[in-house]
Amino acid sequence: MPLRVRRDADKTGDDGNNATVRERIMSAVYRVTDKKCATCRWWNGERGIEFRANQPYYVKVGNPNSTCSARGNGAASAATVCPRWTRWEKL
Numbered sequence: 001m002p003l004r005v006r007r008d009a010d011k012t013g014d015d016g017n018n019a020t021v022r023e024r025i026m027s028a029v030y031r032v033t034d035k036k037c038a039t040c041r042w043w044n045g046e047r048g049i050e051f052r053a054n055q056p057y058y059v060k061v062g063n064p065n066s067t068c069s070a071r072g073n074g075a076a077s078a079a080t081v082c083p084r085w086t087r088w089e090k091l
């Protein structure tokens with residue numbers, strides 16, 4: 001589980017009474033010590049580093065669904081991991 005998740009909700013439907021709500025995860029935050037696709041060097045998604053006491057502490061990803069270079073640019077999710085995980089060189 002990510003440490004923090006930002007969600008975005010859309011209301012759709014014919015009228016207010018029959019509306020359905022769709023939620024999309026817009027960003028998520030992981031500790032740099034987590035072994036996740038979000039902290040892996042092969043993750044191709046948008047991400048950034050947040051610092052504490054001048055040290056990398058969190059990795060914040062935008063869209064948690066992206067691709068993986070180590071798996072032929074196949075689909076990858078920020079919260080998963082595989083045996084090819086390699087620490088992101090920027091951490």
Ligand code: SF4
Nearest residue numbers: 037040043068082084
């Ligand atoms: S699928 Fe494996 S190699 Fe690819 S980004 Fe995720 S942990 Fe890294």
